[in-house]
Amino acid sequence: MVSVSDQSVVLEYPILIGDIGGTNARFAIIVDAYADTREFPTIQTADFATIDEAIQSVLDQTNIIPRSALLAVAAVIEGDEIEMTNNKWVVRPREMMENLNIADIIVLNDFEAQALAVVALGEENLERIGGGVAATTGSRVVLGPGTGLGVSALLHSRRAWIPVPGEGGHIDLGPRNDREIEVFRHVEKIEGRISAEQILCGRGIVNLYRAVAMADGKTPAFTQPEEITQAGLDRSDETAAETLDMFVTFLGRVAGDLALIFMSHGGVYLAGGIAQRILPALTDGRLRAAFEDKAPHSHVMRELPIFVITHPRAALAGLAAFARTPARFGVNTTGRRWKHV
Incomplete structure (x- = not known):
């Protein structure tokens, strides 16, 4: 399990995508390259002690097990502990991989996802x-x-x-x-x-x-x-x-x-x-x-x-576009991707 610095972004399906802000968190799953994005009801960040618990509550609603995760969070992405700007959650991708059995995680800033949405909508x-x-x-x-x-x-x-x-x-x-x-x-x-x-x-x-x-x-x-x-x-x-x-x-x-x-x-x-x-x-x-x-x-x-x-869930649309067609976007994943090798 290492932090990945190469720029070749190919995520294995199914892919969990998430837009996590200070108040609300929105998640969806992309089963494969041809399937429609399956969205889940918006959850309140205050209702869960950790982001891992919130994601588990989403996965409990489906029998689909994601192999990869693409998450956009309201935070500066630095190191293995990412502190959210306007809520109490701390994103720990290494722990998330173990707790949720996800092999590949990319974490972006939430407004990067909004920027991606601009050309996806x-x-x-x-x-x-x-x-x-x-x-x-x-x-x-x-x-x-x-x-x-x-x-x-x-x-x-x-x-x-x-x-x-x-x-x-x-x-x-x-x-x-x-x-x-x-x-x-x-x-x-x-x-x-x-x-x-x-x-x-x-x-x-x-x-x-x-x-x-x-x-x-x-x-x-x-x-x-x-x-x-x-x-x-x-x-x-x-x-x-x-x-x-x-x-x-x-x-x-x-x-x-x-x-x-x-x-x-x-x-x-x-x-x-x-x-x-x-x-x-x-x-x-x-x-x-x-x-x-x-x-x-x-x-x-x-x-x-x-x-x-x-669009009520623009960031998810942007993340989905990147997950499906990463070559269309020049997203820097250096220091922001964690993967089992």
Whole structure:
């Protein structure tokens, strides 16, 4: 049992695939190259002490025994103990191989899987928000506010799509006008700084909502992100409405910054349940305006399309595409693959 560093990715069927975030974990099995992907009900990470127990609960629902596993986790993939960013699980592939009798395990970052999904999904799973025509092999950026703020990119080179993972959700975020300065005084900081993830995720919506309320001397009425976004969408609460407007503006700015970094002529893709839930707010012009407000390059930004990924399990679709046709993707497995030899 060794860590594998070669780049020849051929996984033996059946293959277990999994998208594991801070709150939810989604699994599926690919029996062979021709079979449809069999998906299982979403599970809550808080319901299981370890990822191995969660996977075993999935395998108990079928008589199929996987030989390989391709897992995408919300974490930095380093070493034999991978600590999840926003939940208590620690992924230990060597132990997993023994506990679950899986011979070959690859672990990727969860937003690498979202990046893979961008080329695996059809137009029916994408809601376009302005911009020009996406370049067929143009660079692409994926970001998604969820339990945290995931960020990745997808580059095309040598006839393959190469996902670029990172921790872009932790870049600095700051105010640009007097009202935002007033609100930012009340945003919760981490070690003296406000990162994008402090605002652009589920708990970030709550942080921002509280800050808006405090700036106005009001008592917050809501404690859950779903309550705030719903009240913001139907405009039934003034504080929630302003919070949602600011959230969309900040999301547009961060998306625009990332689009400039990668010059994403292939588009910017918003992933995750929050983007799907607040779609009406994303299409009202505020997101696009903030995205394009990047002088002296606003004329370039106007041509870059934004898409909301509407597929409910996009990451699994991306993992399945990689598992079936690995040569289509330039995925680096060095230090991220464990295999019995």
